Amino acid sequence: MMDFRKIANISVDCVVFGFDNININILLSRRMLNMHDLKYPVIDDWVLTGDHVFKSERLDESAVRIFKELTGFEDVYKKQFRTFGNPERIKNEKDLLWLKSKGVEARVMSVAYYFLLPAERVDLKNGDTKWFPLKNLPHLGFDHEEIIVRAFDDLKQKVMSEPVIFEFLPDKFTLNELQIAYESVLNTTIDNRNFRKKAICKSYIVPLDEKRVGSSKKPARLFMFSKDIYEKTSSKNSIISF
Amino acid sequence: MMDFRKIANISVDCVVFGFDNININILLSRRMLNMHDLKYPVIDDWVLTGDHVFKSERLDESAVRIFKELTGFEDVYKKQFRTFGNPERIKNEKDLLWLKSKGVEARVMSVAYYFLLPAERVDLKNGDTKWFPLKNLPHLGFDHEEIIVRAFDDLKQKVMSEPVIFEFLPDKFTLNELQIAYESVLNTTIDNRNFRKKAICKSYIVPLDEKRVGSSKKPARLFMFSKDIYEKTSSKNSIISF
DNA sequence: TCAAAAGTGTTAAGTGTACACCCATGA
DNA sequence: TCATGGGTGTACACTTAACACTTTTGA
Secondary structure: OOOOOEEEEEEEEEEEEEEOOOOEEEEEEEEEEOOOOOOOOOEEEEEOEEEEEEOOOOHHHHHHHHHHHHHOOOOOEEEEEEEEOOHHHOOOHHHHHHHHHHOOOOOOEEEEEEEEEEHHHOOOOOOOEEEEEHHHOOOEOOOHHHHHHHHHHHHHHHHHHOOHHHHHOOOOEOHHHHHHHHHHHHOOOOOHHHHHHHHHOOOOEEEEEEEEOOOOOOOEEEEEEOHHHHHHHOOOOOOOOO | OOOOOEEEEEEEEEEEEEEOOOOEEEEEEEEEEOOOOOOOOOEEEEEOEEEEEEOOOOHHHHHHHHHHHHHOOOOOEEEEEEEEOOHHHOOOHHHHHHHHHHOOOOOOEEEEEEEEEEHHHOOOOOOOEEEEEHHHOOOEOOOHHHHHHHHHHHHHHHHHHOOHHHHHOOOOEOHHHHHHHHHHHHOOOOOHHHHHHHHHOOOOEEEEEEEEOOOOOOOEEEEEEOHHHHHHHOOOOOOOOO
16 A cells, blocks of 8 residues: 655655763764765765655654664654755755766755664664764765754754653663753753752652662662653643743 | 746645734635535635745745735744645545645645734735634634644744744733733733733833823833844753753 | 723742762772 | 762752732723
C-alpha cells in the first residue's frame, strides 16, 4: 500500500542533537562528489541528513525513517520546528552542482525536525557520519547552518518551558549531569547548590538507591525523570513574559 | 522576473488572530460550492485563507500576499509555526470534492502562518470574510480546526516568552485592555492591582499624557509599548522550566 | 446621584541568589 | 595521602499573591 516514489520537491531534514556530558553536538553526514578524479572530490563537506518524502508517507514517518537509517533508533524525542523553502535558499555553486548530479529540482521545501538524545547511544559505523560540537561546526552545505541555528533557538525555548532536557540524558543520571545539560543548552552557568536544591524538591526528579561508580572519584547518586509525575503535578505556570 | 505559476503541492495557510478587547477571534473565509442548484450549495462552510505558493515566491512573501489580499495590510506580526502535510489530512468527502472542483492535487503541504492584530483594524467588505470567536468556531473545512488549535498553542507559548501581546492592541492602549488581552490568550484571570503594579514598573510600557475618553465612564490613561526600550532592557531571563 | 469602569497599598509567603567548605572515594 | 568531583546551609533580596475600597466621569 505504501507508495515509495519520492515527492520531487518536498524533503525532510533532521537536526540530531546529542549531548556527551560536556557539549551539545550535531550529527552530520559527509557529502562527497567525485567527478574526474577520485582523489580530488569536487565536493567534500558536511550536511544534515535528509531525504525526500515518499508519496504516501506522513511527514513524521519520513523524519523517523531518516533518523532510523542514521542512528538505528526510532523512539527518540523529535520536533518539527520549521520549513525552509525559499527559492533562493540554494544558491551556492557546489550545492547546485550537487543537486544536478542527483537530478533533483532546485526548489525543494525542507520540513525540518530536530531530535534529542545522549550522543553515546549512537554507534558511528563509519567515518561518513560524525558528531561535531555545536560550537565548532565544519563548513556546511546548503543552508544547513541556518537550519541548525534555528533548531537550536527553538530547542532553547523548549528547554525553558518543558522537560525535554531529560531526552539528552540516559534513564539514570546524576544531578551534575543534569546541570551541565542545562548549562550547555542555555549557555549559562548555574550555581551548583541552588540548582540541586531546586532539582531535589521536584517530585518528578526521583532519587534512586543507586550510585554511579567508576566514572569519578566519589560515587554520585542517580536520579530518574518520571514523566508520569511531571504530568500530574506541574500545572502550567503562567509566566507572563513581561 | 516573478514566476506566477503556482506550485501544485505547496500552499500557505494563514491563521489570522484578532483581538476585539473581549475575545480572541479568527478571520475565516466562506467556502461555497454550487453544482446543481444555486440555492442549495453542496458545500457551504468556513475555512482559513490560503493559496498555493508561486514558483519564484518566498514562503514569507506568499503568506504576506495572502494576508494582504484578505485584510489590506502587510506590516503585521506573523510567524510560520508549522507545516501540515500528511497524506491523510484531507479525507472528508466534501474536502475531496472541493479539491477536485479546483483541479488541485490531493496531497498538498500547507506551510501555516499566524498573524496577530487588533480585530478592529480589518474592514470586512463582504460577508465572505468574518471574525469568529476562537471559543465558538463554526464547522471548518479540511484540517483547519487542527491548524487553528496548533496556532493557538504556539501563540500561548510565544506570549509567555516575548512581548507579542502588544500586536493585538492599537499603538495606544490602556492597562485594562492589556490585561484583558493577556487573560484572553492565556485563558486565566489576573488580579488587577498586581497586574498594574507589574506593568507600570516595566520601562518599556510607557505612560502617555493622554487619556481615552468616551468609551467608558472614567477616562483611562493610555500607554504605549516601546520595542526599543524592551530590546535594550530585557536580558533574556533564563527561566528553567522545571 | 448613580452606575460603571479606573485606579490604588499592604502584608505574608515563597522563590531566587550569592556565597565557601567538607565528604567519599580511587589512584 | 591527596587529587577529584560530589555534596551541603544560611541569610538577604526580590517577587508573587491575596485582598476591598475610593475616584472620576457620563448619563
